Amino acid sequence: MSDMNNQTGSEGSSSVSGLGLRWAALRGMLSSPLIEAEEQRALRDDLVRELQTIERDFATLSARNATEVSAKIDVAKTVLRQGTAHDHAWVVELLDSVQADLRVLNTPPASRHERTPANLQRRFATAPQPVPMQAVESEPPAA
DSSP states (O other), rough: OOOHHHHHSSSSSSSSSHHHHHHHHHHHHHHHHGGSSSHHHHHHHHHHHHHHHHHHHGSSSSSSSSHHHHHHHHHHHHHHHHTSSSSSSHHHHHHHHHHHHHHHHHHHOOOHHHOOOHOOOOOOOOOOOOOOOOOSSOOOOOO
């Protein structure tokens, strides 16, 4: 199991999406009736520790979009519903992180303010204006 921890610790933990996938996989393994067997106790304990580590790691990463913010909220809700957190301080940190993510996602990019409308104007070549035609008289002018 330690080889698996070393592998997964270096991969996929650099984003909320990567952590979310690992979190879901571990929860799936822990929900299997096979893991409840007494001979799997050591594996189950390792999986629980890894799950708790991942749950705490969510607070250290910034969400890149609304889906990742939602994933962080799902983790907090699941932990609170199941009452599995012994120390709720990290859940508060996770929720603080979610608030910070929402502020960043709702802030317009700075590049929008740097552009002036003058930069966006297009210049078209002026088309020649039609010259109004003079009425042609059918009779010559009288002398």
